[in-house]
Amino acid sequence: MKKYTDEYIASLLPFPAEDANKYTRGKLTLIVGSSAYPGAAALSSLASQRAGAGYIEVFTEDSIVSQLQMYHPSLVVRPWTSFNEHDLKVSSDHHPCAFVVGCGFDPGNPYASNITRALLRHAQAPVLVDGTALRLLSGRRFRSLCEDRYHAGYSTIITPHGGEASALARVFNIPTGDPEDLALMLSQAYGAITVLKGPKTYITDGDGLYCMDKGTPALAKAGTGDVLAGIIGALLAQGLGPVESCVLGTTMHAYSGIFAAQDYSTISVCAEEVIRYLPDAVFHLKEVAERAAARDAAASNGNR
Numbered sequence: 001m002k003k004y005t006d007e008y009i010a011s012l013l014p015f016p017a018e019d020a021n022k023y024t025r026g027k028l029t030l031i032v033g034s035s036a037y038p039g040a041a042a043l044s045s046l047a048s049q050r051a052g053a054g055y056i057e058v059f060t061e062d063s064i065v066s067q068l069q070m071y072h073p074s075l076v077v078r079p080w081t082s083f084n085e086h087d088l089k090v091s092s093d094h095h096p097c098a099f100v101v102g103c104g105f106d107p108g109n110p111y112a113s114n115i116t117r118a119l120l121r122h123a124q125a126p127v128l129v130d131g132t133a134l135r136l137l138s139g140r141r142f143r144s145l146c147e148d149r150y151h152a153g154y155s156t157i158i159t160p161h162g163g164e165a166s167a168l169a170r171v172f173n174i175p176t177g178d179p180e181d182l183a184l185m186l187s188q189a190y191g192a193i194t195v196l197k198g199p200k201t202y203i204t205d206g207d208g209l210y211c212m213d214k215g216t217p218a219l220a221k222a223g224t225g226d227v228l229a230g231i232i233g234a235l236l237a238q239g240l241g242p243v244e245s246c247v248l249g250t251t252m253h254a255y256s257g258i259f260a261a262q263d264y265s266t267i268s269v270c271a272e273e274v275i276r277y278l279p280d281a282v283f284h285l286k287e288v289a290e291r292a293a294a295r296d297a298a299a300s301n302g303n304r
Helices: 006-011 038-050 062-071 110-122 132-136 140-152 162-170 179-190 224-237 242-268 271-276 278-302
Strands: 027-031 055-060 076-079 097-101 127-129 156-158 193-196 201-204 209-212
Touching (some): 006 242, 006 278, 027 110, 027 224, 038 055, 038 062, 038 224, 038 271, 038 278, 055 062, 062 076, 097 110, 110 127, 110 132, 110 140, 127 224, 132 162, 140 156, 156 179, 162 179, 162 193, 179 193, 179 201, 179 209, 193 242, 201 242, 209 242, 224 271, 242 271, 242 278, 271 278
Parallel strands (some): 027 097, 055 076, 097 127, 156 193
Antiparallel strands (some): 193 201
């Protein structure tokens, strides 16, 4: 099992350069929500803004576009019908980008399947698959697309909770009793980085394994998974490596829940508060990094 110190995790924070603009800070495209679950689109997209991505573009079901625009005016919101997989930006060092798909999809809407398939086939950038879109991955054509992405060198990140992980495991007859083994084997089977959510969250690329154990039961509420998807997606969009994005993103999410619970209690925290306390999580990690830098500087001076 890999070990990451708090100082290392804090050092991953992607503070923008002095000459940054909204494009160099990263573009995140979210394909999320539905008329049945508009809140998932709102939560994941606002969380991605708070986590630092410079430009947020949201594609959602046509009937809720205006609702999402009113929720947060700085979001660029477009209807699903305007999505064109051939117009997708390619991630680069100077203009990184990433995609999140699946939060709040209505499983009864066939468009969800079509748009997920198109994204996995054409996106030349990291893609995070969450929520209802995870149910699709066990299908033969989707498994083939994940394999193609893996061989082409494009990262796919899956963020299942226990039930979703069991469904993904079933097609490969993967045992589900041990969450560490389950996460590892899911990554190996799907060619993906797995974030297996739970009281302890396991992150793996199929080789190394990391356990994020800073969570709180305050996060056991509907919508907090959408928040996590938005956070990790934003870090991917800013050019952070996929495993590092998952490690930092889950840690930020955990600390946000902890700080929210201090004011709202573990009973009363909702997903909205987790987003509200993301800046507190950033400040906390920034202080950890600054203390580590000061300690290293003092040790260096003492050795002269």
